[in-house]
Amino acid sequence: MKSFDYLPAQKLEEAVARGEPRTSRFIAGGTLLVDLMRLDVERPDLVVDLNGVLSSDIAWNEAGLTLGALARNTDVAYDDTVRREFPVLSEAILAGASPQIRNLATTGGNLLQRTRCAYFRDAAVPACNKRKPGSGCAALEGYTRMHAILGVSERCIAAHPSDMAVALLALDAAVHTRRATGERQIPLGDLHTLPGTTPELETVLEPGEVITRVVVPRSPRGRRSTYLKVRDRASFAFALSSAAVALELEQGTIRSARVALGGVGVKPWRAAATEAALVGRPATSETYRAAAKLATSGAKTTPDNAFKVPLTERVVARALERAGALA
Amino acid sequence: MTSVGQGIDRADARAKVRGEAQYAADTPVAGLVHAFVVTSALGHGRVTAIDASAARTVPGVLAVITPDNAPRVPGATKKKVSFDRILQVVQDADVRYADQPIAVVVADTPERARAAGEALVVSYAPSPIAVSLAQNEAAGRKPAKAGPRAEPDSSRGDFAGALASAAVKVEQTYTTSIQHHHPMELHGTIAVWQGNDALTLYDATQGVFPCRERLAGAFDLPPEKVRVISHYVGGGFGCKGSAWSHVALAALAARVVKRPVKLVLTRQQVCSLVGYRPRTIQHVTLAAAKDGQLRAMRHDVISETSRFDEFVEPSGLVTRMLYACPNVTTTHRVVELDVPTPTFTRAPGEATGNFALEVALDELAYELGVDPVELRLKNYAEHDEDENKPWSSKSLRECYRRAAEQFGWRHRRPLPGSQREQHLLVGWGMATASYPARQSAASARVKRDRDGNFVVQAGTQDIGTGTYTILAQIAADALGVAVERVRVEIGDTALPETPVSGGSQTASSTGSAVKRAAEALKQKLDALSASDRSADTELVAELKTEEKPDRKRFSTHGFGAQFVEVKVDPDLGVVRVTRAVSAFATGKILNVKTARSQFMGGMVWGIGLALLEHSRRDERSGRIVTRDLADYHVPVNADVPELEVIMLNELDPHVNEIGAKGIGEIGITGMPAAIANAVYHATGKRVRELPITLDKLL
Numbered sequence A: 001m002k003s004f005d006y007l008p009a010q011k012l013e014e015a016v017a018r019g020e021p022r023t024s025r026f027i028a029g030g031t032l033l034v035d036l037m038r039l040d041v042e043r044p045d046l047v048v049d050l051n052g053v054l055s056s057d058i059a060w061n062e063a064g065l066t067l068g069a070l071a072r073n074t075d076v077a078y079d080d081t082v083r084r085e086f087p088v089l090s091e092a093i094l095a096g097a098s099p100q101i102r103n104l105a106t107t108g109g110n111l112l113q114r115t116r117c118a119y120f121r122d123a124a125v126p127a128c129n130k131r132k133p134g135s136g137c138a139a140l141e142g143y144t145r146m147h148a149i150l151g152v153s154e155r156c157i158a159a160h161p162s163d164m165a166v167a168l169l170a171l172d173a174a175v176h177t178r179r180a181t182g183e184r185q186i187p188l189g190d191l192h193t194l195p196g197t198t199p200e201l202e203t204v205l206e207p208g209e210v211i212t213r214v215v216v217p218r219s220p221r222g223r224r225s226t227y228l229k230v231r232d233r234a235s236f237a238f239a240l241s242s243a244a245v246a247l248e249l250e251q252g253t254i255r256s257a258r259v260a261l262g263g264v265g266v267k268p269w270r271a272a273a274t275e276a277a278l279v280g281r282p283a284t285s286e287t288y289r290a291a292a293k294l295a296t297s298g299a300k301t302t303p304d305n306a307f308k309v310p311l312t313e314r315v316v317a318r319a320l321e322r323a324g325a326l327a
Numbered sequence B: 001m002t003s004v005g006q007g008i009d010r011a012d013a014r015a016k017v018r019g020e021a022q023y024a025a026d027t028p029v030a031g032l033v034h035a036f037v038v039t040s041a042l043g044h045g046r047v048t049a050i051d052a053s054a055a056r057t058v059p060g061v062l063a064v065i066t067p068d069n070a071p072r073v074p075g076a077t078k079k080k081v082s083f084d085r086i087l088q089v090v091q092d093a094d095v096r097y098a099d100q101p102i103a104v105v106v107a108d109t110p111e112r113a114r115a116a117g118e119a120l121v122v123s124y125a126p127s128p129i130a131v132s133l134a135q136n137e138a139a140g141r142k143p144a145k146a147g148p149r150a151e152p153d154s155s156r157g158d159f160a161g162a163l164a165s166a167a168v169k170v171e172q173t174y175t176t177s178i179q180h181h182h183p184m185e186l187h188g189t190i191a192v193w194q195g196n197d198a199l200t201l202y203d204a205t206q207g208v209f210p211c212r213e214r215l216a217g218a219f220d221l222p223p224e225k226v227r228v229i230s231h232y233v234g235g236g237f238g239c240k241g242s243a244w245s246h247v248a249l250a251a252l253a254a255r256v257v258k259r260p261v262k263l264v265l266t267r268q269q270v271c272s273l274v275g276y277r278p279r280t281i282q283h284v285t286l287a288a289a290k291d292g293q294l295r296a297m298r299h300d301v302i303s304e305t306s307r308f309d310e311f312v313e314p315s316g317l318v319t320r321m322l323y324a325c326p327n328v329t330t331t332h333r334v335v336e337l338d339v340p341t342p343t344f345t346r347a348p349g350e351a352t353g354n355f356a357l358e359v360a361l362d363e364l365a366y367e368l369g370v371d372p373v374e375l376r377l378k379n380y381a382e383h384d385e386d387e388n389k390p391w392s393s394k395s396l397r398e399c400y401r402r403a404a405e406q407f408g409w410r411h412r413r414p415l416p417g418s419q420r421e422q423h424l425l426v427g428w429g430m431a432t433a434s435y436p437a438r439q440s441a442a443s444a445r446v447k448r449d450r451d452g453n454f455v456v457q458a459g460t461q462d463i464g465t466g467t468y469t470i471l472a473q474i475a476a477d478a479l480g481v482a483v484e485r486v487r488v489e490i491g492d493t494a495l496p497e498t499p500v501s502g503g504s505q506t507a508s509s510t511g512s513a514v515k516r517a518a519e520a521l522k523q524k525l526d527a528l529s530a531s532d533r534s535a536d537t538e539l540v541a542e543l544k545t546e547e548k549p550d551r552k553r554f555s556t557h558g559f560g561a562q563f564v565e566v567k568v569d570p571d572l573g574v575v576r577v578t579r580a581v582s583a584f585a586t587g588k589i590l591n592v593k594t595a596r597s598q599f600m601g602g603m604v605w606g607i608g609l610a611l612l613e614h615s616r617r618d619e620r621s622g623r624i625v626t627r628d629l630a631d632y633h634v635p636v637n638a639d640v641p642e643l644e645v646i647m648l649n650e651l652d653p654h655v656n657e658i659g660a661k662g663i664g665e666i667g668i669t670g671m672p673a674a675i676a677n678a679v680y681h682a683t684g685k686r687v688r689e690l691p692i693t694l695d696k697l698l
């Protein structure tokens, strides 16, 4: 870790201004940033602390649920409203990391966590387009059990590791931000970008743009939602494949559906074809299984991660089954 | 009341939970500065240049040590005993494996040392690299030994002839993956020179004396000029059993800056600098008569080692002795690769070899249509057919019986896939466990203090197993006093000489010496008149014990039987161990509490080896890809069910003074096979490649 300056921001404008240079980084819970700094992957000159300028409130009103960017993962997961209205969100958070990390991790930081690609995280590996644009991609012919199969490019196949983001995607959440030119709202599905030829760019956020809160709208599907995560270890492991599903049923028929995938996409991945195959159909195992088959369409695999295709189909089918059976 | 056998609390428990226990790197030493090891990005080749100009501008930097300016370490590549390691202590520019030490930076704080280390600009000239065991299997050569003492190859009877005429055969290949020890306490050393010719080391080590010998050898010092201190060790499992390069590098750095130096490895660095359990490829052939009698066994083991040092995973040794069979052949071959040297890892050989052997036996049981326990009883070895000696004691039949009964084995339906619980498949598997009972020469001193209490002194270290506690118990009983009146001082080469805490031999070796020394002191005390006895004279007895003369006539092993239930999600391939019952017969149990925790720890390791732990090497660079505890999966609580341990108290008058056989390693030995066999029983899928990850079951 190289030495750096630390600024506990007093005002949001100050944070936005001081966070703007390429050599600045925001810190919230720090569980990701400090880790990557210790690995010499992140090498900021200035670390701007957001803890004095953002909210950690969790609020429920007509608009729905508002999560301050600093709301800790633990607090969100155990919030009564969240558990009642959006069980998928609580389950997804609790399926991730460890209690100690969740106690520190924030809503904003979780969405912006960076990939677990081992070649990205090992600063001694020369080829990583994400770490060093244009240097190549060591993962392409490397060990790729944890890598993505959806949305990958020839330049990068790194998976997005967040569980919470997958749930928020299935809940049509939007991210509210503040940048130099003012505030804006970004639908969660638009927050992260595809790697394409620029895997070093991961979101649409501009330099210095701060996530201030996340809003989850009231939804007819919220209560019938669930998260299923499959991983190598029973706890404290990133997803090999996961699914967040939310269903709206009417007399045994699926009126609307959201299906999002984790562990398999370069970003939190919406399984649109699966959703389309559910709507208007009877809420039966046959429907779920047939729709789940479409979840990985377009997948590009490696020998190490080809198993994620059948696995994901089964994860989605099981998650749909579970959501369908909720009281 | 005697103390031995009681489940008394660990002597070190309070200090540890309160954070008061001082581990090597916690030792307060005046004037301490900090070293960081810089390791090679390249996996094989040469360092052509190191540009340290940026590093030297980091504030607080005291030295940048590279092959260009490093003092010579004359004994770096000289081994005296098999577990001495060839050291890479920046003596030349060669890169033999990825993440090899290539420089050391010293600074006033650890952060600055590390920042400066990362600021070195290193140029390399790469050479072709080979790190794949599978692709280089044919390059295997015969090693000098398999394990510290055994011959690499063995043969009794006529394997080929017996195979040709046998009714039923199993011939399969089994593989195990790289396992890293990953103890919680990272390796750390504080090196303090007294002038140029005396060195004190505070080191996280499983062997203060072997560490002293190695460092004395490296720096060409008389051993008595080196003192090694290690009061607490936060887990070793083998990777702290040898003095590795970083220990010598700390001493080297301290010599350069003429100040005490602390060097602590990072979690990533323990992947390359302190050994690992090597990958194995094991070809096993079993042949039996129709009635299940084993007629022929063959076990060919291939494991990886470095190109400059030799470590052999002795997986075939167990096949030589575990069952009765007249025709047995075993071989060990090593493949030299551009990798760091592997080393002892909890039950080296037995953990991996027993996986192959005991899964093969399960396959044979299915071929024959007999119960797996029956098959093992049918081939029960009444004596050690390899050494051709009687067992000093063996209660394995009792282990099978007790564990099977507690597990409920007789309710097992043998057909794979025939046991279900809702949507989950339920599988039951079992395997035999075994581990040799070793003993080395050890010395101990027992003193009566002026206050009338007693002090046990021995160099040995407590690597978390309970050595402090059981030595006090042994001495208390020999002296006939309450255990509270005995204090234990260990972990220092200034104390009487003892062996490495490896091979499950600390209780048997050092325990025997403590017992005899305490008995000697008791005799002295008893010989005194009543008035002298209470006088405040200090009384001391010190002596050395070796193997009992009559022990050589016997083969000494601990045995066990391990039964496991798994539940497998047939759609998702997810395997969970839901029950595990083990029975062990390992001589006398010295402390049921610390013993149980050793057995349980072994069983947890078995779950890791079977299902989770998997260090992956990138085949192009040689770098370990799974570099931290998020990517390298040791079992967490959710992976471990309640572990049931049955301890049979065995009376063994031959094995050693205290009748205890060693318990630190046996707990792992049967678990991987029992789990693999249970997975087969659940699913009908025979996975012969560890770890059994869910993709192999989809």
Ligand SMILES: Cc1cc2nc3c(=O)[nH]c(=O)nc-3n(C[C@H](O)[C@H](O)[C@H](O)COP(=O)(O)OP(=O)(O)OC[C@H]3O[C@@H](n4cnc5c(N)ncnc54)[C@H](O)[C@@H]3O)c2cc1C
Binding pocket: A025, A026, A027, A028, A029, A030, A031, A032, A033, A034, A035, A050, A054, A069, A073, A095, A096, A097, A098, A101, A104, A105, A106, A107, A108, A109, A110, A111, A112, A113, A161, A162, A163, A164, A209, A210, A211, A212, A236, A237, A238, A239, B630
């Ligand atoms: C061992 C380990 C295991 C883990 N396992 C899982 C898992 O299984 N599933 C899972 O989902 N996650 C897992 N995580 C990741 C964890 O969820 C994230 O580290 C955490 O959510 C990040 O939040 P933070 O507040 O600590 O982020 P920080 O480290 O503070 O910041 C993360 C990034 O976001 C930026 N940032 C933070 N807040 C803002 C903001 N308001 N506006 C703009 N930028 C911001 C920072 O600049 C930084 O780049 C694991 C982490 C660890 C260390």
Ligand code: SF4
Binding pocket: A115, A117, A118, A119, A120, A127, A128, A129, A130, A131, A136, A137, A138, A139, A140, A155, A156, A157, A158, A199
């Ligand atoms: S997959 Fe992406 S992050 Fe990983 S090495 Fe390739 S470019 Fe880097």
